[in-house]
Amino acid sequence: MNVFRFIWQNHGQVLELTLEHLRLVGFSTLFAMLIGIPLGIVIAHRPRFNKPVLASANIIQTIPSLALFGFLLPVPWLGERADRLAILALTLYALLPILRSTFTGIRGVDPSVVEAGRGMGLTESQLLFQVELPLAMSVILSGVRVAIVISVGLATIAAAIGAGGLGEFIFRGLAMVDDRVILAGAIPAAILALAADFGVGWLERRLQPR
Amino acid sequence: MQIRGEGTDEESRPTFAEGTPVSLADMQLAATIPVIEFRDVSYRVADTQILSGFNLQVQSGETLVLLGRSGSGKTTSLKLVNRLLSPTSGDVRVKGASNGEGDVIRLRRSIGYVIQDVGLFPHFTVERNIGLVPKIEGWPAERVRARVQELLQTVGLAADSATRYPHQLSGGQRQRVGVARALAADPEILLMDEPFGALDPLTRDELQREFLLLQRRLHKTVVFVTHDLREALRLGSRVALMEAGQLVTVLTPAEFLRSTDSLASAYVRAFGEGLESAANRGTS
Numbered sequence: 001m002n003v004f005r006f007i008w009q010n011h012g013q014v015l016e017l018t019l020e021h022l023r024l025v026g027f028s029t030l031f032a033m034l035i036g037i038p039l040g041i042v043i044a045h046r047p048r049f050n051k052p053v054l055a056s057a058n059i060i061q062t063i064p065s066l067a068l069f070g071f072l073l074p075v076p077w078l079g080e081r082a083d084r085l086a087i088l089a090l091t092l093y094a095l096l097p098i099l100r101s102t103f104t105g106i107r108g109v110d111p112s113v114v115e116a117g118r119g120m121g122l123t124e125s126q127l128l129f130q131v132e133l134p135l136a137m138s139v140i141l142s143g144v145r146v147a148i149v150i151s152v153g154l155a156t157i158a159a160a161i162g163a164g165g166l167g168e169f170i171f172r173g174l175a176m177v178d179d180r181v182i183l184a185g186a187i188p189a190a191i192l193a194l195a196a197d198f199g200v201g202w203l204e205r206r207l208q209p210r
Numbered sequence: 211m212q213i214r215g216e217g218t219d220e221e222s223r224p225t226f227a228e229g230t231p232v233s234l235a236d237m238q239l240a241a242t243i244p245v246i247e248f249r250d251v252s253y254r255v256a257d258t259q260i261l262s263g264f265n266l267q268v269q270s271g272e273t274l275v276l277l278g279r280s281g282s283g284k285t286t287s288l289k290l291v292n293r294l295l296s297p298t299s300g301d302v303r304v305k306g307a308s309n310g311e312g313d314v315i316r317l318r319r320s321i322g323y324v325i326q327d328v329g330l331f332p333h334f335t336v337e338r339n340i341g342l343v344p345k346i347e348g349w350p351a352e353r354v355r356a357r358v359q360e361l362l363q364t365v366g367l368a369a370d371s372a373t374r375y376p377h378q379l380s381g382g383q384r385q386r387v388g389v390a391r392a393l394a395a396d397p398e399i400l401l402m403d404e405p406f407g408a409l410d411p412l413t414r415d416e417l418q419r420e421f422l423l424l425q426r427r428l429h430k431t432v433v434f435v436t437h438d439l440r441e442a443l444r445l446g447s448r449v450a451l452m453e454a455g456q457l458v459t460v461l462t463p464a465e466f467l468r469s470t471d472s473l474a475s476a477y478v479r480a481f482g483e484g485l486e487s488a489a490n491r492g493t494s
Binding site: 110112114116117118119120121122123130134 | 289292294315316317318319320321323325326327328329330331332333342343346388391392401
């Protein structure tokens with residue numbers, strides 16, 4: 001197998017690019033969670049806002065990724081470093097699945113449970129942290145899982161603007177018309193996606209309310 | 211605690227138990243201040259008038275049943291008591307003070323609340339469900355555990371159900387946990403919104419009977435919502451009949467059966483035979 005020999009011979013670089021890739025995906029997913037989960041909670045509690053917020057996230061999702069990277073390029077501070085830009089773009093893409101799943105998860109909590117909790121004298125924050133979030137957690141995680149899998153794939157395109165990651169191999173391989181080089185980027189990316197999918201999926205099942 | 215002025219007859223009378231600080235005068239005084247009072251309460255959402263000109267007093271230790279068809283305003287009235295809803299106009303008073311003033315969280319923790327869908331926390335064990343309010347009230351863990359065991363016994367559940375999850379219980383057991391949870395912090399007032407409505411007839415009968423036995427012991431002030439006349443007559447010390455957001459009449463079960471009020475007699479006709487035995491508060 002030529003591909004695996006190639007990967008083995010270049011394992012230092014494969015590892016480096018894989019770590020870069022992980023960094024892009026990790027930061028963007030983290031930021032998307034930090035924005036998406038609180039925002040999802042807010043729109044679940046205030047139905048007035050859910051349409052405009054979800055619609056905005058939807059629109060972002062429809063922008064082709066290469067175009068979004070391009071749009072963001074002239075932005076000051078961000079444009080200076082390709083990885084900042086890539087992380088921002090990936091964050092925007094990861095927002096919708098996380099936002100939507102948080103919204104769905106919180107809205108899906110049995111209203112009678114919330115009513116009973118409120119009637120018993122739980123404060124709104126006790127209700128959120130002890131009842132709503134634990135009950136919505138597996139649904140929220142399913143969105144995080146989708147976001148990660150999408151990000152792992154999209155992050156390969158970030159190499160087009162010089163943000164690094166496994167996309168480097170893919171673009172280089174395309175230019176060289178060399179399958180081995182393309183696969184040296186694509187195979188580790190696929191493994192990352194599968195591993196993240198499996199890992200978060202396991203967490204999701206663990207946190208499934210009975 | 212001497213609230214009355216001097217020279218009233220009651221003070222010279224012997225009390226039930228010598229040496230207890232409760233005098234007959236106190237008891238009568240307590241009985242004159244309603245535990246819950248609706249004063250000219252209206253509630254509307256957008257253009258829909260759900261409750262209008264509602265006046266009602268609930269006395270200490272009684273079980274007042276709100277009876278009426280769906281949409282008559284029973285549940286709304288109940289939620290006005292623990293401030294899950296706020297009246298559009300008028301005043302809901304709990305223990306002599308308007309419930310809109312003061313801390314709503316404190317108010318709710320002093321009122322037990324039981325609903326038809328029970329609303330147990332599915333991710334908590336029975337023990338955590340029952341012990342939640344005592345726990346967030348800062349009771350020590352040992353005392354919470356003891357209280358949970360005591361309540362399990364009170365509502366007729368085995369001690370080992372403490373470690374089970376709601377989905378492992380039957381409908382009747384779940385509602386028993388619901389009642390235990392409402393009683394956890396020993397509230398004076400209990401609000402019950404069709405608590406037995408979703409149960410099969412046998413379980414419902416069983417829980418109604420146990421409710422009567424429990425109420426004989428605990429003397430809570432209970433407001434109980436139902437659309438079932440048989441249940442109303444059996445459990446209520448008084449029945450408040452509601453229709454289209456208004457209070458039609460308040461009657462004792464015996465009065466209800468003899469009532470010439472058109473709505474009351476329509477109810478009696480609809481439910482037919484055997485109501486007298488229900489009104490006799492049969493616990494057998």
